[in-house]
Amino acid sequence: MALILIILFLVLAVILRASMQRFRTGDFGLRAASLDAPLVEILPGTLFILSFASALVLITLGELTHITPITEFSNIIEWLFFALGVTGVAITVVSQHQMGDSWRIGVDQTETTPLKTNGLYARSRNPIYFGILLFWIGLCGTFPHPILWFCAVICWCCIEVIVRKIEEPYLKRLHGEQFKVYLSNTNRYFLF
Secondary structure: OHHHHHHHHHHHHHHHHHHHHHHHHOOOOEOOOOOOOOHHHHHHHHHHHHHHHHHHHHHHHHHOOOOOOOOOOOHHHHHHHHHHHHHHHHHHHHHHHHHHHHOOEOOOOOOOOOOOOOHHHHOEOOHHHHHHHHHHHHHHHHOOOHHHHHHHHHHHHHHHHHHHHHHHHHHHHHHHHHHHHHHHHOEOOOOO
């Protein structure tokens, strides 16, 4: 189940979304930090990608029976974790869709995009990251292994740095008072 879940995420939330962005705008929407950027912009994005790549390798090896989970949950518990992961993927994909042409992976400090405050963004400033959190919880429950848990923690730490040190300062600078009001009225991650 874990392999299905991670492939589902990578195909829908990364490959398909970037392809749709390219079709709609002529741009894949992928923004890598430049090599002369501060380390706080380079390191989190790099570790974020490595956490997903490491998880994919670990789960693939698990499917090939080279690595086994540390525990086996009952089928019902495993299906519940799978459903939570699929819910996370769905929230991520819907959030990306609601961003429309403003969707990006990474921040280009010179770009100007509108502030999204409707749809899921009326409840959470970062519903994509909330979806990713649910995805990781589901993934870790469908393949319980300490290395996968470590990948999830690394990924979440990277998200925290990206949001607090890159995205929020960028949005404050770009949208000023409008973002400050949105900041004070909307949760950082959770939809409830």
